[in-house]
Amino acid sequence: MQITRRSALAGTALAFGAGIGGLPYRSAKAQAANTIRIGVLTDMSGMYRDNTGPTSVACARQAVAEFGQRGFNVEVIEADHQNRPDVGVNLARQWYDQGVDVIIDVPTSSVGLAVNQIAREKNKAYINVGSATADLTGAQCSPNTVHWAYDTWMLAKSNGGATVRAGGDTWFFITADYAFGHALERDTANFVRASGGRVIGQVRTPFPGTTDFSSFLVQAQASRAKVIGLANAGADTQNCVKQAAEFGITRRGIKLASLLLFINDVHGLGLQTAQGLTCTETFYWDLNDRTRAFTQRVLPRTPNNYPNMIHAGCYSGTLHFLKAIADMGVAAAKASGVDIINRMKAMPTEDDAFGAGQVRPDGRRLIPSYLFEVKSPAESRGPWDYLKLVQTTPAAEAFRPLGEGGCALVRS
Incomplete structure (x- = not known):
């Protein structure tokens, strides 16, 4: 069922009414004081639905189930921000005012940057997973926010640098x-320029709502660039590739650099069309035994959509958040979003999706990144066996150096 702004707001209001589950007011109030509420703000109906959406919610719920009973209750709610900053801001403000302790996911960077400000204003916690902009740990960094799974700097370093080294220098x-x-x-x-390449042109496409990219692709082809960089995601990327x-652009020797491509996009495109594309x-x-084990645990909740790094990030971020709550206590956690985030930064991260990691002072979660190439149909062993590893960038090198982002939280 598509969740509209009105239904999401109404559902939220019902969730935080005077009585919880029919309990008398005093009992409900006591239960609320011992309940941590997690709001998954995501794209349930738009172009990023498969890459975030219901599978992000499923992965957050999986983390709660695995965390188990630790002396406090946990509730997970969800809403569709429709890829609109105004809808996202209204939902975030109402959720925080009504007792949500953390908002997680939030694909679409314009929405993510807006929610980042609301979390700071309300002194609540925000675990950004879906928004890619590296500005969240740069000029727009906040003591209330952590950035979990990936960002634009990481994508650019891995894909951009590798493509130039392979000869794609325009x-x-x-x-x-x-x-x-x-x-x-x-x-x-x-990264292209730093590697000795040149940018010879660009065109910006309206978002959302663009489905016909033919005129933009013709412009790109006419530029005679060796590489067409797709700085988009989801359905936009799929439409561009198709x-x-x-x-016949790729048959003319022009390389498509899909700068943000998820396994779910590959599934939508099919290997015949997507083969040879790279993604970070x-x-x-299928990376290792731990990622396979996590995937098998979560698939019953989302059998038709395998998890990507955003989905896994919602699992991992939720799990680490709950560990921090258990470490500091519910009352202290509810008193200050900054204190929750500081505790998350102080504790090492560890889970089956990403292994060991840490959160830096600017809120950047450090983990390795992997450059993959999409398999050909002949190389694939079956459904969702789509990627082969090309190179690994260690966690210490995968993300922008701490002192280069301009984050005010970083002491010189």
């Missing part, structure tokens, strides 16, 4: 015209 960008696309183009262009194949992830379900 670029034309097709960029989604909002915060995420701008940040991804900026960060990738910086239409480029229809026009911090999680792949």
Whole structure:
């Protein structure tokens, strides 16, 4: 069922009414004081639904189930921000006012940056997973926010640098015209130039709502760039790749650099179309025994959609958040979002999705990144066996150096 803004707000209001589960007011109030509430704010109906959406919710719930009973209750609620900052801000403000302790996921960087400000205003916790912009640990960093699974700087370093080294030294960008696309183009262009390449053009496509990319692809082809950088995601990326194949662009020796491509996009495209594309992830379900075990545990909740790094990040971020609550106590956690985030930074991270890691003072969670190439149909062993590992970037090198982001939380 599609969750509209009105139904999401109404559902939230019901969840935090005077009585919980029919309990008398005093009993309900006591239970509320011992209940941690997690709000998964995501895309349940738009172009990022498969890459975030219901599977993000399922993974957060999986983390709660695995965490078990630790002396306090945990509730998970969900809502659709429709990829609109105004809807996201209204939901975040109402959730925080009505007792939500943390908001997690939040794909679409324009929404993520807005929620980042609301969390700081309300002194609540925010675990960003879905928004990619590296500005969340740079100029827009906040003591109330951690950035969990990936960001534009990481994507740019892995994909951009590798493509230039492979001979793709002239670029034309097709960029989604909002915060995420701008940040991804900026960060990738910086790596292209640093590696000796050149950016010879770019075009920005309206977001959301663009489905026909033919004119943009024609412009890119006419530029004679060796690489067309797709600074977009989800359905936009899929449409660009499909239409480029229809026009025979890749057969002319032009490389498509899909700067943010998820396994779910590959599934939607099919291996015949997607083969040879590269993508950077911090999680792949078939990477090792631990990732395979996590995937098998969560698949019963989402049998038709394998988890990607955003989904795994919602699991991992939720689990680490709950460990921090158990460590500091519910009352202290509810008193200050900054204190929760500080406790999360102080504790090492550890889970089956990503292994060991840490959270830096700027809120950046450090984990390795992996450059993958999409398999050909002949290489695949079956459904969802889509990626082969090309290179690994260690956690200490995968993300922007701490002192280069301009985060005010970082002491010089």
